[in-house]
Amino acid sequence: MTENSMPAPLVKMRGITKRFGGVTALSNVDLDAYAGEVLAIVGDNGAGKSTLIKILTGVYQPTEGDIFLDGEKVDFSSHADAITRGIDAVYQTLALADHLDPPANMFLGNELTRSVLGVTILDNKRMRSETERVLMERLGVTLKSLDAPTESLSGGQRQAVAIARAVYHEGLRVLVMDEPTAALGPQETARTLKLIQTLKDQGLAVILISHSLDDVFEVSDRVHVQRRGQCVGTVRTADSNTQEVLGLIVGAEEAA
Numbered sequence: 001m002t003e004n005s006m007p008a009p010l011v012k013m014r015g016i017t018k019r020f021g022g023v024t025a026l027s028n029v030d031l032d033a034y035a036g037e038v039l040a041i042v043g044d045n046g047a048g049k050s051t052l053i054k055i056l057t058g059v060y061q062p063t064e065g066d067i068f069l070d071g072e073k074v075d076f077s078s079h080a081d082a083i084t085r086g087i088d089a090v091y092q093t094l095a096l097a098d099h100l101d102p103p104a105n106m107f108l109g110n111e112l113t114r115s116v117l118g119v120t121i122l123d124n125k126r127m128r129s130e131t132e133r134v135l136m137e138r139l140g141v142t143l144k145s146l147d148a149p150t151e152s153l154s155g156g157q158r159q160a161v162a163i164a165r166a167v168y169h170e171g172l173r174v175l176v177m178d179e180p181t182a183a184l185g186p187q188e189t190a191r192t193l194k195l196i197q198t199l200k201d202q203g204l205a206v207i208l209i210s211h212s213l214d215d216v217f218e219v220s221d222r223v224h225v226q227r228r229g230q231c232v233g234t235v236r237t238a239d240s241n242t243q244e245v246l247g248l249i250v251g252a253e254e255a256a
């Protein structure tokens with residue numbers, strides 16, 4: 001594809017700088033993410049990966065720089081703002097209420113209700129069927145149980161619930177995943193990578209933060225490398241290799 005026939009990026013971050021008091025976490029970072037693409041973000045601890053995506057998801061506000069969504073400048077003053085515009089995240093910690101069952105987690109804070117003789121009550125039946133439907137239709141996942149506390153599910157299934165909650169929002173266009181496989185065994189990791197592929201095929205822009213270059217090379221289309229708060233390179237996964245990406249992560253002078 002020539003430069004001109006490339007679709008426009010769905011997300012453009014430009015000149016993003018973030019300072020926490022005297023600490024510069026990010027310095028003049030640009031990032032593009034495309035619909036139907038998995039963009040990996042890699043870098044050592046402290047390189048600014050989490051801060052960058054927290055800015056994209058409205059958790060932090062940049063000290064300097066702009067975010068464009070479909071070419072339109074956006075300003076998120078909260079994570080809820082970003083969700084409204086179709087950008088959500090699934091964190092390693094998952095933020096699930098472990099003692100509640102999967103449908104309760106799916107609809108936490110957004111419970112479906114129905115009216116019986118003028119009284120509003122929870123529509124547990126519909127929350128259950130919607131949970132089942134989203135898991136199956138969007139993620140191809142069937143849970144062991146919809147009635148048991150979420151803590152009784154495997155790590156991979158818990159993650160599916162967290163992802164289902166994000167994709168239930170019809171307008172979701174960008175899904176950020178921060179270290180989704182860090183706590184998973186090999187089998188569950190493979191399932192999660194398949195899930196990421198499924199979401200990409202549905203046209204989402206998936207942004208994957210990962211320490212595992214194996215995962216990154218298996219599932220991503222492009223890799224954005226952060227080092228000491230700066231983007232030190234973006235490569236096409238198909239044109240690159242672990243060695244090159246490691247060199248960027250560590251820095252040429254250290255690698256030499």
Ligand SMILES: Nc1ncnc2c1ncn2[C@@H]1O[C@H](COP(=O)(O)OP(=O)(O)O)[C@@H](O)[C@H]1O
Nearest residue numbers: 020023025043044045046047048049050051052
């Ligand atoms: N809330 C914060 N307050 C102060 N410093 C922070 C805060 N969050 C991150 N930092 C600093 O910003 C830098 C980047 O951190 P982070 O984005 O978490 O990196 P990564 O996710 O790549 O490990 C680090 O030096 C970290 O200590």
Ligand SMILES: [Mg+2]
Nearest residue numbers: 046049050051
């Ligand atoms: Mg981090």
